[in-house]
Amino acid sequence: MKGKVWVSIRCAGHAVVAFTLFSGLALAQTDSKEKSSQTTAVATEGQQGIVPTFQAHADLVLIPVTVTDNVNRFVLGLQKEDFRLFEDGLEQNVTLFSDEDTPLSVGMLFDKSGSMAYKLGSSRDAAAQLLNALNKEDEVFLVEFADAAKMSIGFTGHTDEIRGALKKAQAGGQTAMLDAIDTGLLEMKKAKNTRKAIVIVSDGGDNSSHYTAAQIESLVREADVQIYAMGVFQKHPKASYAHLCN
Numbered sequence: 001m002k003g004k005v006w007v008s009i010r011c012a013g014h015a016v017v018a019f020t021l022f023s024g025l026a027l028a029q030t031d032s033k034e035k036s037s038q039t040t041a042v043a044t045e046g047q048q049g050i051v052p053t054f055q056a057h058a059d060l061v062l063i064p065v066t067v068t069d070n071v072n073r074f075v076l077g078l079q080k081e082d083f084r085l086f087e088d089g090l091e092q093n094v095t096l097f098s099d100e101d102t103p104l105s106v107g108m109l110f111d112k113s114g115s116m117a118y119k120l121g122s123s124r125d126a127a128a129q130l131l132n133a134l135n136k137e138d139e140v141f142l143v144e145f146a147d148a149a150k151m152s153i154g155f156t157g158h159t160d161e162i163r164g165a166l167k168k169a170q171a172g173g174q175t176a177m178l179d180a181i182d183t184g185l186l187e188m189k190k191a192k193n194t195r196k197a198i199v200i201v202s203d204g205g206d207n208s209s210h211y212t213a214a215q216i217e218s219l220v221r222e223a224d225v226q227i228y229a230m231g232v233f234q235k236h237p238k239a240s241y242a243h244l245c246n
Contacts (some may be wrong), residue, residue, distance in 0.1 A: 060095060064102075066195075072226070103137035105155070105191035106130075107184040107225075109177070110166060111202035111232075113146045117171040119232045123201050124166050126230050130199060131159040141187050142166070145180035146173035147208055155190055177202060178209035178216045185223050197226040203233060 063085070067075040080097035108127060116123060134140060142153040142162045152165050177200065184198045206213075220227060 074226070101135065102195055103135070103139075103193040104195045104197065105188065105193040106134065106138060106140040106196075107143065107188055107198040108140060108162065109143045109145065109149075109180045109184055109198060109200045109202070110169065111146075111175060111177065111180075111200070112144055112169045112171050113175040113208075114172050115175070115203055116232070119203055120169060120171055123232050124169075126232065127166055127201055128163065130230075131162060134159060137193075139192065141184075143180050143183050143187070144169060145176050145183075146171075147176060149176050149180035149183040151183055151187060154187060155192075174208035175202070175204065175206055176208040176210075177206040178211040178213065180209075181216050181227070182211055182219065185219055185225065188223060188225055196224070197228060200227065200229045201232065202229065203231065 065083070067078060069075055078099075080094055083094055083097070085092045085094055108130065110123065110127060112120070131140065136157065139155045139157050140159060140162060141151070141155045142165055144150050144152045144165070153161050156162070181198065181200070188196055188198065
């Protein structure tokens with residue numbers, strides 16, 4: 001009986017009161033009537049005045065860790081032995097170590113300027129590979145840019161929407177890449193996941209943005225977003241033909 005009560009104390013909040021009542025009743029049955037009434041009174045007072053308290057302790061504390069190098073790139077392949085954990089100056093034991101694939105919020109910036117005319121096929125393929133790598137918990141948005149940047153599709157978990165938009169992309173105009181990054185950073189503020197990255201699919205530099213590189217660099221640092229570039233470099237078919245003819 002005591003064992004069951006002890007388990008209840010550990011598992012349920014009302015167990016403290018139940019234990020008090022149980023003890024009081026046990027004493028009332030074994031002692032005299034006078035002691036019984038006194039014990040019952042004490043138990044009643046205790047029941048009215050006692051405030052149930054709960055105690056808990058953590059055997060394990062989960063500490064998410066992200067490691068980057070001096071140019072802000074992720075460092076992969078680390079093991080338990082590569083980490084030392086300190087609390088108030090005292091080293092703690094790292095009991096477990098795991099590398100988990102946590103949900104990701106991705107912004108895809110797709111270049112459809114004039115220079116991409118004969119590269120759109122390769123660019124779509126590269127974008128498709130990225131979309132295929134996403135998990136169902138991930139989310140992604142699409143910004144298309146040429147003379148200006150345009151938010152085409154906001155955050156979504158349905159990658160088919162992104163694929164459909166990319167199929168309709170038509171090349172033309174100049175390259176407002178920096179403005180596209182700014183547009184992406186604004187959308188990234190709506191991200192639901194803590195891991196955030198922007199991927200730029202383009203063939204070259206900026207020549208049409210209102211923002212400067214220094215301004216965008218400052219915005220990126222404040223946003224705490226990783227930015228990657230998928231460079232699409234492919235010779236023009238006519239240029240390649242002329243070279244062969246020579």
